[in-house]
Amino acid sequence: MPRVVAERADTLPALAEVFREHGYGAASLTLITEATGLGKGSLYHFFPGGKQEMASAVLAEIDSWFAANVFAPLEAPDEPRRAITSMFDAVDQYFHSGARICLVGALALGDGRDLFQTQVQDYFARWVAALANALIRSGRDRRQATGLAEETVAGIQGAIVLARALDDPSAFGRTVAKVQARLAAP
């Protein structure tokens, strides 16, 4: 039978789930050992920097996923409108239609804000820049593109907060659909 955890990267999905579920500070090593099925010894073998390195690795993987599935298409030289559409598809998929929160946004609001400020800032800055880039190439005025991109990313993040607060994942889809429609309008 194949091992569930064969290398460091195999632990990242479970780690990400724990941090999303409990935040950074409240994600104890006990919870992490249960979620990953690894003892503390193994965890510290993979992550000598401890919990902080675990969270940082999760953020790096998230950034990598968005870079490949969201940022790169938005920055690609052609098809900006199609890239924007696929961005919303990717967002809906990644956030499980509102049932999953954005760990980066949660870290920005909660604890770990100081520890991971650079990674959090880079993630949002690149998202806004990539979307603004696509908006400009799709014919938008340069001056308004950044503002529109900020408003869109904020709308997505706010939709996650709202869905989580209301305990109603469908609020995410409803709200994001409005954000997307506004972006498609001239």
Place this chain on the structure above:
Amino acid sequence: MPRVVAERADTLPALAEVFREHGYGAASLTLITEATGLGKGSLYHFFPGGKQEMASAVLAEIDSWFAANVFAPLEAPDEPRRAITSMFDAVDQYFHSGARICLVGALALGDGRDLFQTQVQDYFARWVAALANALIRSGRDRRQATGLAEETVAGIQGAIVLARALDDPSAFGRTVAKVQARLAAP
């Protein structure tokens, strides 16, 4: 010289600041004693339920502030447009133009989500309902008012996330201004 802390309610602003700064789980009693200037004995005298009761009391005070300054005007029988304008003024004031996060939203995303779910849900549900009510009375279509209210509240929350993530409070004002402008349009 008058005492700084004369009764339970006097501790709430300092408590709120600690929870906003560190989240619920990472706000230790040591941090709380430093912020309030009270020893543990005094804190447990005021809040026999411990840290959970402290956070719950803070949420109740936040809800009370919004009820008086935001929800009630929105639900008042007249001047819905004026109430909406003053809502945005109150929001900008309360969140210090993006320099202060929304503790309710942060709790919704992070730890304490289970502990305070009812209070978090009530806060957002009432905000959306009150704003939708004002929108209907200002001439909006009933079917679209709730969606527009959700989008607006989400936009405000997302603006807070974005401003915090980018470490740029001015992103809050820029984004909220766009949300407000959209609401004022026919």
Place this chain on the structure above:
DNA sequence: GTCTATAGATCGATAGAC
């Protein structure tokens, strides 16, 4: 009411056997 002292549990992290 407010304090200090401290209990009892849990934390992150380490050591060392295998």
Place this chain on the structure above:
DNA sequence: GTCTATCGATCTATAGAC
């Protein structure tokens, strides 16, 4: 690599003097 045992620090909460 993975485990168990355990360290010292820190946590929430309580007890009791004043």
